[in-house]
Amino acid sequence: MWTFNNSEVLELPDCVGFVYLITNKTNNRRYIGKKLSHFTKSSIKTITLKSGVKKKKKVKKQVESDWKTYWSSSLELQNDVTLLGEDNFTREILYYCASKGTLSYIEAREQFSHKVLEFPDLWYNGIISCKIHRNHVKL
DSSP states (O other): OEEETTEEESSOOSOSEEEEEEEETTTOOEEEEEEESEEEEEEEEEEEOTTSOEEEEEEEEEEEOSGGGOOOSOHHHHHHHHHHOGGGEEEEEEEEESSHHHHHHHHHHHHHHTTTTTOTTTBOOOOOOOOOOGGGOOO
16 A cells, blocks of 8 residues: 555556655665656557558557556565565655656655665665756756
8 A cells, every 4th residue: 555645545646656665664674766657558550551551550558557566676675575564564655746857856865865875774775876957857
């Protein structure tokens, strides 16, 4: 179950994605990450032109991500979830974001402000990866 402002989240609002916090209730170890709400899925479709010629066309469509069952990209955290059970963890949405740039910026900002790399006994995060231009940030 995901929560936002102490309320259960069953559906996402109109957003590109969200920044989240997962907490291990047994030892208070945490993880800050981001998750996209939708992915673009491409497929090949065969169409027939007016001239009768068949042509392959790339079709793109938006597909909902696996956000409802997602437990981060951290293998260490995923292993703890498997070992301890999902009931021993909380998943909290901190921010909804309207652009990918904002999503990446806020995730990195939260990771740096909480010093996640300096305290590995308190945080599951093992890397902070970002490349963001100010034009991409829309707060």
